[in-house]
Amino acid sequence: MILFLTTKTSHLLEFFFWMLGSFLIGYIFSWFYFKNKYKSELNENSETITELRNEMQSTIRAKKTVERGGIEIKQPKELDFNKIGIATEKDKNDLTQIKGIGGFIETKLNSIGIYTYKQINNLTNEDIITITDLIQFFPxxxxxxxxxxxxKDLLNSKGK
Structure with a gap:
C-alpha cells in the first residue's frame, strides 16, 4: 500500500511539475510578446505625441508673436493737397490723355482727389510714392x- 501511494503521489508530483513548467513557458513567451507589441506601439505614440507637441508649440509661438505686435499695421497715407492743389469733379481734366493712365487708373486717381493735370504736375517724389500705395499700382x-x-506738356498746350 505504501508503494501504491508513493507511485500515485510521484505521478501527481510529476504531473504538477509538468503543468508548472508549461505555465512558466507560456507566461514567459506571452510576457516577451506583449512587451514587444506594446513597446512598438508606445514608440509610435511617443513619436506622434512629439510631433503634436512641436506643432502646438509653433502654433502657440505664432499666436504670441501676433499678440506682441508681429503683424505690421499700415496706416493709410494721405496726400498733402495744400502742395499739389485742391480740385473737384467740376475742374476735372481728361487724365487718360496721359500715357499710362487708362479709365481704371483715372477712376482710382479721382477717388483719392486727383482730377487735374496741374495736380499731377505739382507732385513731389514723396507724393508719387503715396499715390502708388493708395491706388495700388505698379511701383x-x-x-x-x-x-x-x-x-506739364498738356497744361502748356491747353494754355496756348
Whole structure:
C-alpha cells in the first residue's frame, strides 16, 4: 500500500511539475510578446505625441508673436493737397490723355482727389510714392511713364 501511494503521489508530483513548467513557458513567451507589441506601439505614440507637441508649440509661438505686435499695421497715407492743389469733379481734366493712365487708373486717381493735370504736375517724389500705395499700382510706373512731364506738356498746350 505504501508503494501504491508513493507511485500515485510521484505521478501527481510529476504531473504538477509538468503543468508548472508549461505555465512558466507560456507566461514567459506571452510576457516577451506583449512587451514587444506594446513597446512598438508606445514608440509610435511617443513619436506622434512629439510631433503634436512641436506643432502646438509653433502654433502657440505664432499666436504670441501676433499678440506682441508681429503683424505690421499700415496706416493709410494721405496726400498733402495744400502742395499739389485742391480740385473737384467740376475742374476735372481728361487724365487718360496721359500715357499710362487708362479709365481704371483715372477712376482710382479721382477717388483719392486727383482730377487735374496741374495736380499731377505739382507732385513731389514723396507724393508719387503715396499715390502708388493708395491706388495700388505698379511701383515706379508713374516716374517711368513720366506723368509729371506729360501733365506739364498738356497744361502748356491747353494754355496756348
Amino acid at each position: 515706379g510706373r508713374i516716374v517711368r511713364d513720366n506723368w509729371k512731364g506729360q501733365a
